[in-house]
Amino acid sequence: MPHYDLPKFKTLTYIKTRTSPDDGKGFNELRFEDKAGKEQVFIRSQKRYDLRARGSMYETCGGNRQEVIGVRSDNQPGGNLAVTVGGNYDLHIKDSHFVGIDGKLNESVKGDVVEDYQANLSTIVGAKTELNAREITLEALTKISLKVGGNCIMIDPSGITIAGTITKINSGGFAAGTGNPAFDDALDAEPADTGEPGYLDRPRSGGGGGRRRRNLRSQHYIAPPRPGEDPRITAMRGTLANSEQGRHALEVYDRYGVSSSFRPGEGSTFDPGDNNMNINPAQTPDRQALGFVHEMNHAEEHHEGTSGDIENQTRDEYVDAMVDEESEGVVRSIEARDELIESGHESAAETSYPLQDEYHTAYDQGVADARAANPNISDADAAAAGRAAGRQRVEDGFRNGEVETSNSGESYPDYYGNAWDGAHPAGGGTP
Incomplete structure (x- = not known):
């Protein structure tokens, strides 16, 4: 040189x-x-x-230290940092610690976690917070407050204060459960060259691609069987426990005390008159479980007072309400089927529903559109956009006559329109 x-x-x-x-x-x-x-x-x-140091390595810096990893001319993220520690990792900062992450944060701890905050703790979450545990204990020295808008619940040494525009007990819908978020495992670092000639030409691992993604499994309470419960319903509890839509259907079933039967030749139905769900005994167990989800959608609409009212609604109002109810039931069954397959219950794939493929196509497009509109969107929000698109596609299909009823072969708008006409014969007046 x-x-x-x-x-x-x-x-x-x-x-x-x-x-x-x-x-x-x-x-x-x-x-x-x-x-x-x-x-x-x-x-x-x-x-x-x-x-490479065969023994210990010590580093002392008397001034500042700057480290840049992955320099690119377009200022986009470039290189990666992987650190593997065989023993303990101690970090003591004598002043402040500032961390900024432009992407996601995944933390996995196999042992206990103890955090000691000796001053205030403030947490701001821009979207949704989910906490899932076997048991949760919250204790405050002076007060615990839960507040949404002008409604609140306050607990202090003097008692419990509930202030709300309307206070509902055993009515007003169901709380959503926690989901099963995707988690990306950390990679181990690649060791330094040993000094042997040709070392870099050998296959190596760590510090690069091959990151493993898995879905974390939330814990959910499932009500035990009722006294004298049909074993087929008990078996469905075990199956539907692996699906968010399935767990919701079980909550509806138990909250409203819906009874069940397996009468042949009647199909799967919900009769609001006697609060009974009939399941077709000729169907496979998976089909029966997914039918359970569909029929509990009808039960929920009935008990929450949102089902169509053939006596007191206009024809259009009644048809709209019932078509919405039917399409929602199919959507819930499709989503329960997908959730069961994702949880490893592969036999659920043998069942199918009207507009199932159309739902999935719309779901995929909805996710793609959401990511195109916001490249930093979370997986949960992208999935929510996909579900909304899929749900809308199924609803549109029911409204435009793509789906026919199994008993009469009519479109659902015609079926419920004719039912309303039968309840309001010509000259009989309208509500």
Whole structure:
């Protein structure tokens, strides 16, 4: 290599080697600058830099330390950092600690976690917070407050205060359960070169691709069987426990005390008159379980007072309400089927529902559109956009006559329109 210009760089001592074959750009360098006030040790690697200590390594920096990983000319994220510690990892910061993450944060701890905050703790979440545990205990010295708008519940040493525009007990819908979020496991770091010739030509792992993604499994309470419960219903509890829609259907079944039967030749139905669900005994267990989900949608609409009212609604109001109810029941069965398959209950894939493929196509497009509109959207929000698109597609299909009833072959708008007409014969007046 040519020397640096002399006498301009007379205080430099260096070893500098060119890339072979020489491309005129690549080089490795070890350089010492000994000029007073400008002292520096400079190490440059054209491609890879390995440092290996057989024993302990100690590093003391008397001033500031700056580290940049993955420099790209377009200022986009580039390189990765992987650290593997065989023993303990201790970090003591004597002033403040600032962390900024532009992407996601995944933390997995196999042992206990203890956090000690000796002052205030403030947490702001821009979307939704979910906490799932076997048991949760909250204790405050002076007060616990739960507040949404002008409604609140306050607990203090003097008692419990509930303030709300309307207070509902055993009515007003169901709370959503926690989901099963996707989790990306950490990668182990790749060890440094051992110094053996040809080491870098061998296959290696760690510090690069191959990250494992898995879905965490939330814990959910499932009510025990009722006294004298049909074993087929008890078996459905075990199946539907693996599905969010299935768990919701079980909550409806138990909250409203719906009875069940397996009468042949009647299909799967819900009769609001005697609060009974009939399941077709000729169907497979998976089909019966998913039919359970569908019929409990009808039960929920009835008990919550949102089902169509053939006596007191206009024809259009009644048809709209019932078509919405039917399409929602199919959507819930489709989603329960997908959730069971995802949880490992593969036999659920043998069942199918009207507009199932259309739902999935709309779901995928909804997710793609949401990510295109917001590249930083969370997986949960993207999935919610997909479900909304799929649900709308199924509802549209029911409204435009793509789906026919199994008993009469009519479209659902015609079926419920004719039912309303039968309840309001000509000259009988309208509500």
